[in-house]
Amino acid sequence: MLFPNPDFESGRLSVPDSADFLFTSSYRSLRGKGVFTEINQPVAPDSSDRRKLFLDSVQLAFSKAKDRGIQNPVVVGAVPFDLTQPSRLFIPLECEFFYRSDMVSSLVSQSACASRVERIQSVPDEWRFKQSVAQAIANFQHSELQKAVLSRVLNIELAEQVSVDEILSRLIIQNPAGYHFRIPIQGTQELIGSSPELLIRKIGVELVSNPLAGSAKRQNNADLDRAVGESLLTSSKDSYEHRVVVDEIRQVLTPYCETLSIPSTPDLISTPAMWHLSTLINGQLKNPKMSALELACQLHPTPAVCGFPTKDARNLIRLVESFDRGLFTGMVGWCDAEGNGEWVVTIRCGTVSGNQIQLFAGAGIVKDSCPESEWLETGAKLGTMLKALGIEQQEAL
Numbered sequence: 001m002l003f004p005n006p007d008f009e010s011g012r013l014s015v016p017d018s019a020d021f022l023f024t025s026s027y028r029s030l031r032g033k034g035v036f037t038e039i040n041q042p043v044a045p046d047s048s049d050r051r052k053l054f055l056d057s058v059q060l061a062f063s064k065a066k067d068r069g070i071q072n073p074v075v076v077g078a079v080p081f082d083l084t085q086p087s088r089l090f091i092p093l094e095c096e097f098f099y100r101s102d103m104v105s106s107l108v109s110q111s112a113c114a115s116r117v118e119r120i121q122s123v124p125d126e127w128r129f130k131q132s133v134a135q136a137i138a139n140f141q142h143s144e145l146q147k148a149v150l151s152r153v154l155n156i157e158l159a160e161q162v163s164v165d166e167i168l169s170r171l172i173i174q175n176p177a178g179y180h181f182r183i184p185i186q187g188t189q190e191l192i193g194s195s196p197e198l199l200i201r202k203i204g205v206e207l208v209s210n211p212l213a214g215s216a217k218r219q220n221n222a223d224l225d226r227a228v229g230e231s232l233l234t235s236s237k238d239s240y241e242h243r244v245v246v247d248e249i250r251q252v253l254t255p256y257c258e259t260l261s262i263p264s265t266p267d268l269i270s271t272p273a274m275w276h277l278s279t280l281i282n283g284q285l286k287n288p289k290m291s292a293l294e295l296a297c298q299l300h301p302t303p304a305v306c307g308f309p310t311k312d313a314r315n316l317i318r319l320v321e322s323f324d325r326g327l328f329t330g331m332v333g334w335c336d337a338e339g340n341g342e343w344v345v346t347i348r349c350g351t352v353s354g355n356q357i358q359l360f361a362g363a364g365i366v367k368d369s370c371p372e373s374e375w376l377e378t379g380a381k382l383g384t385m386l387k388a389l390g391i392e393q394q395e396a397l
């Protein structure tokens with residue numbers, strides 16, 4: 001039984017071996033084993049009675065855990081893109097915090113052996129995706145809609161089963177600064193990924209959010225790579241795509257905050273695959289009791305994964321996306337009984353079950369978007385997971 005975890009503060013904990021749930025961050029990383037109790041109640045749209053039911057079910061789970069002697073219970077897991085769908089949250093039987101740096105230094109770098117692909121299919125295909133982008137752009141002229149995030153899924157069948165442990169190790173070695181996650185979904189199916197985007201971290205009264213929107217593919221040539229990053233920073237299309245997200249986050253957080261600091265222009269951040277426009281937001285809550293999970297549910301879905309206005313964007317997504325996003329573009333993370341916690345946006349991810357894999361990627365569409373570039377952007381984003389799986393990008397995209 002690893003609750004509570006006295007070794008965390010001393011930093012004595014070593015590498016987490018295979019865990020049912022894993023979440024890594026520069027702040028606190030967490031692994032969990034087993035399920036003490038589940039919370040499947042949908043988060044439900046804000047201000048509905050069902051939102052209260054959801055928050056009550058989280059409190060009930062904490063009380064049950066404390067009654068059973070778990071002193072510092074932590075709710076972990078994922079919330080889907082669509083808040084009317086069931087949550088996949090649970091309090092693990094055993095749970096421990098650890099330092100990501102300890103885990104990273106213990107991993108041995110090894111490139112992925114090439115995986116043999118039996119079947120690979122993008123839904124929608126290139127033509128349909130570009131059609132949907134064109135349809136979204138046309139919509140901007142005739143409606144209130146300013147931005148919509150459109151996505152696609154790569155359905156892959158490999159010749160052999162893959163090891164989730166190995167893919168995860170490769171994701172961590174590829175980008176040690178990412179937020180990595182692993183969550184059991186159903187049967188042998190697991191969700192894994194390496195997100196660059198922090199939805200919310202809330203510790204005491206302090207909160208941090210780091211929205212990303214506006215992207216460009218990294219280049220092999222160093223000069224070209226730098227030039228691509230700089231051009232992203234000055235692109236009016238990408239600044240607009242980014243500003244829509246930051247404005248909405250400001251709007252949502254302002255009523256809850258004593259102070260809120262939001263830089264007026266974005267910075268540039270990078271993963272090994274992508275450049276992104278990034279804004280680091282800091283704030284102090286009026287009510288320290290408001291939990292990280294509650295805040296995350298208020299923010300989700302931001303225009304970085306849905307669009308703006310949210311309702312119109314959601315309607316367009318429903319109309320043009322022919323697959324269920326499920327947990328993709330939802331949020332994943334943890335929250336303790338004091339309300340502290342961290343939630344990241346569920347992107348650069350996929351589901352794995354034996355030799356069956358689904359990888360997801362989306363792109364923010366605004367009035368100056370070009371269907372061809374948005375298609376290529378989703379391909380570049382898929383590169384993160386494809387590389388960890390050892391699948392040649394030319395074969396897949």
Ligand SMILES: C=C(O[C@H]1C=CC=C(C(=O)O)[C@@H]1O)C(=O)O
Nearest residue numbers: 213214215304347361362363364
């Ligand atoms: C929806 C995704 O990315 C979002 C996060 C960062 C940048 C994005 C963009 O530039 O479109 C997206 O808003 C994804 O990676 O699948």
